Every structure is written in structure tokens, then in C-alpha cells.
Amino acid sequence: MTSSTTSSTINGTTKTWQAIQAEVRKRINARLWKPGALIPHEADLALEFGCARATVNRALRGLAEEGLLTRQRRAGTRVALNPVRHARFEIPVIRSEIEGRGQSFGFAILKRETLVPPPDVRARLKTGAKVALLHLETLYTADGAPHVFEDRWINLAAVPSIDEETFVTISPNEWLVREVPFDGGDFTFSALAATSKQAALLACELGQGLLVLDRSTHNAQAVVTSVRLIFHAGYRMHTQI
Amino acid sequence: MTSSTTSSTINGTTKTWQAIQAEVRKRINARLWKPGALIPHEADLALEFGCARATVNRALRGLAEEGLLTRQRRAGTRVALNPVRHARFEIPVIRSEIEGRGQSFGFAILKRETLVPPPDVRARLKTGAKVALLHLETLYTADGAPHVFEDRWINLAAVPSIDEETFVTISPNEWLVREVPFDGGDFTFSALAATSKQAALLACELGQGLLVLDRSTHNAQAVVTSVRLIFHAGYRMHTQI
DNA sequence: GAGTGGTCTAGACCACGTT
DNA sequence: ACGTGGTCTAGACCACTCT
Numbered sequence A, B: 001m002t003s004s005t006t007s008s009t010i011n012g013t014t015k016t017w018q019a020i021q022a023e024v025r026k027r028i029n030a031r032l033w034k035p036g037a038l039i040p041h042e043a044d045l046a047l048e049f050g051c052a053r054a055t056v057n058r059a060l061r062g063l064a065e066e067g068l069l070t071r072q073r074r075a076g077t078r079v080a081l082n083p084v085r086h087a088r089f090e091i092p093v094i095r096s097e098i099e100g101r102g103q104s105f106g107f108a109i110l111k112r113e114t115l116v117p118p119p120d121v122r123a124r125l126k127t128g129a130k131v132a133l134l135h136l137e138t139l140y141t142a143d144g145a146p147h148v149f150e151d152r153w154i155n156l157a158a159v160p161s162i163d164e165e166t167f168v169t170i171s172p173n174e175w176l177v178r179e180v181p182f183d184g185g186d187f188t189f190s191a192l193a194a195t196s197k198q199a200a201l202l203a204c205e206l207g208q209g210l211l212v213l214d215r216s217t218h219n220a221q222a223v224v225t226s227v228r229l230i231f232h233a234g235y236r237m238h239t240q241i
Numbered sequence C: 001g002a003g004t005g006g007t008c009t010a011g012a013c014c015a016c017g018t019t
Numbered sequence D: 001a002c003g004t005g006g007t008c009t010a011g012a013c014c015a016c017t018c019t
Helices: A017-029 A042-049 A053-066 A094-100 A119-125 A160-164 A172-179 A196-202 B017-029 B042-049 B053-066 B094-100 B119-125 B160-164 B172-179 B196-202
Strands: A069-072 A076-079 A086-090 A105-115 A133-142 A145-154 A184-193 A209-218 A223-231 A237-240 B069-072 B076-079 B086-090 B105-115 B133-142 B145-154 B184-193 B209-218 B223-231 B237-240
Touching: A017 A042, A017 A053, A042 A053, A053 A069, A086 A237, A094 A105, A094 A133, A094 A145, A094 A172, A119 A145, A119 A223, A133 A172, A145 A172, A145 A196, A160 A172, A184 B086, A184 B184, A196 A223, A209 B209, B017 B042, B017 B053, B042 B053, B053 B069, B086 B237, B094 B105, B094 B133, B094 B145, B094 B172, B119 B145, B119 B223, B133 B172, B145 B172, B145 B196, B160 B172, B196 B223
Parallel strands: none
Antiparallel strands: A069 A076, A086 B086, A105 A133, A133 A145, A145 A223, A184 A209, A184 B209, A184 B237, A209 A223, A209 B184, A237 B184, B069 B076, B105 B133, B133 B145, B145 B223, B184 B209, B209 B223
């Protein structure tokens, strides 16, 4: 038997950090280490598992990042009281999402203008009262059917070269992902009932519930873009942990 | 000046893994290393930065987990073509969320019954056609105002001791988090327009858009619980990356 | 076959918060 | 003050995969 997978337990003596992590998980689930309780030091565990302390550290760090453990310098490591689970969902790159389902992707620029935005948009982008921004309205389609309506404002100061882009072959979404590096962003999920305009755009009935994702992305200097995505009726955004 | 923070650059010679990570980020953002391009080996970088290879590894591993880099054994490390950003948002523990805003938390069990569920719920929980489950309907309130309506099914086989719980002092949500360890789950965001029943429960107008979160959690053995949360009108779920 | 990332070790020093 | 996690090192071997 040449069974030597990456995570292995050798005669009960744990070696890899994955195996140690699994063992710790087991003890937590079995309530051997109860929520809120202190678990042994890294040094003790290293001794028990017959490995280096760094290996134990690697295992426990992962569990702490998951939220299963709470670690503090002098205080030691505790089992988290409420396992604060972090869901990690991928930010949908619209084209990949559609083509990944085997559908054909399309988009149409409905509006393109440069003007001083309304106050709420100014607040989100943190721009002055007289600064004009690029405003784009785009409809993305899957197999020709409306998929999502995008209402986007772009900070021209942060993305000067966008003036030369016509968005004939590449969508605003992809162009920005490709051309503008960003450090972070805010995401907000909400819901609304379709107005007549939205119902017409997204080919749904008046008043249907629509999922909305507001998102603004920024880099070190400024807020680059703020966008509202209104998805077609029945759209579900799915993720796992 | 005693400026010795955790992430520091010493005379241009980078030492900590955080500093190395920041430097690599800078080079990617500055397009010094372009998307899709191969970056130097760990060994080379270690030499350049004057540190051990393990330190470089630590820095690059983090960036790979973020999705900014793609690493393969023999092939080397590349800058990711489409920075597949994944947002990491905390699963809201309802009580913490409400109390964290300084509001008072409350809940009321509206329905409690044990019966064989409809087919769609059976499918989600992967239970047989004759297996009875616990069904709970709960309304959570913030400062007395409706916050979220919870429609939950619980697999009694996975959580036997729940029959003795009256949910007078602890909500179903918290009880499950506390008593049942779980390994993973599915999350689905969607939206609906309030029915008259929902409008009455959540004190909103008929037809308002409501955010919906469907979630099922499982452990190694079985699906433990499946729940639909319907949030009050105007609710926004926010996260950052 | 050979090169690259993945991991482990044994030891060391440091940062930080509890005591 | 002191104990615990956080990190770094220098070296080693392994796993994977591209050529």
C-alpha cells in the first residue's frame, strides 16, 4: 500500500498541518474542546503531535481565519463562542458567469454621458460638487434575454484613458477589471420592486422583486467607480462555504 | 524616531512578509508585472529582498488566496488575468447584528410543528418521503419593529435534542449555532415582492421588494437545517473587501 | 528529468496583552 | 514581568507537472 496523500495520519502520529487541522476540527466538533474553552499551547500540541511548533501554527492559523478559533497573544487560543462563519462569494464577472452556463453573452450601451452626478452618487465617489463624471447605462444579455441592468459612474480623474474607449467589443465591466487595479470595495445587497422602466428593460412584470447589488471600488488614491446592478427577475446569487 | 511597525521596509531592504506582500502588490498595480506574466521564483525574490524563501512563500501564498496570483508547481507564479476578487462577508448572527446597532433584540415563534415537508424542502434537506421534520416560523424584531421573518426546517435525525428546547429564552438561530457543529452550507440571495401575508408580518406595503436569503447548513453526516430569511423592506446587507 | 512551489524542522527573537 | 502567539531563518525533502 503506497497510500501517502497530502493529508495523512501516520500510526496515529499526525504530521502534516492539514492532518493537524482536521484533528483539531474533530476535537471541537466532538465537544472535547468546548466553545469558549482554552485549548493547549502551540508548544504542547507540537509535542503531542510530534511535529514542529510552526506546523501547529500553520494549522491553527487557518482555523482562526475561518473563525473557528480565537487567538490572542498572551491569552492563548480559544474555541470561538459563535462560529462566525465567513461566506466567500466570487464577485461575478458577468461575461464569465453567462458563458460558464453555456449561454451567449451580449451587452448594449444604452446611455453614455459626462456630467456632474446627483448628490448621492457624489457622496459615494467622494467627488466635489462641480466634478463631472462618466455615466454609463448598460444592459447585459444572456442568449439575448436581459440579464442585468448596470448603472455605472466612473471617476474620470482616476481613469483618464477611458475617454478613448468605445465599448464596442469590450464591456465597461471587463474594461475596468482589466485596466484599473483596485484595492477594495463595498458591496450592498438589497431588493426593489420593478418600476415600469425597469420592467421594460428587464422584460419582467411591473412590481416583480428584483435583486440589487450596489458596489463601489476604490484604489489607494480615490473611489474609481460606483455601480448599481439590477438583476433580472428570478435571478439568484449563489455561494458556498 | 522609534517607528517599528509590524510591516516595515528597512532602508529599502524588505524584511517582513507583509512588506513583501505590499511590494508585490505595488509591482502588480504599477503593471511592472503585467497580468498573465510570470513573476520571479521564490528563490530569486528571497535573494532580492534579502530574506528566507519561506517568508516570500508566506507573502505570495496570501496573494494567491486572494486571487491576485496564480501558482502552479512546475509552472511558476503568474499574475492572475482576471483578478477574481472574492468578497468575504460575515454570516449575520441576527441578534449580534441588531444589538450591535444599539437596538433591542426580540423574537417570537409564530409556528412550531413536526411534519413531512413539501417536496422542495425534502430535496434541500435530502430526507426521505416519509420523514417528518421540525418546522419553525419565527419573527425577529429590532426595537420592536419587524426585522426578518425566518422559515426554518430542521432535520430531527441530525439534531435529536431539539425536541426539549422551548425557544423561550434563546432563538432557533442561536440555539443551532451553539448546539450543532456544521461543516458548510449553501447561500442564495434573491428578491421577491411582498405578498399580503409577508406585508402584514413585516409591516410593509404589498408588493414592496424584499431581500431573501436561503441557506442550508450541513455537517459530515447530513443536512442539518434549511432556512429562508425574508428581510424587512429597505434592508441592506453590506460587506467590504 | 528537472524545476518550481509546498511543506517541515529546530531554533531563535520579537510583539503584545494579561497578570 | 512574563507567557503566548507571530514571525523569521537556513536548510532539507517532497509533490507535482511541464518538457
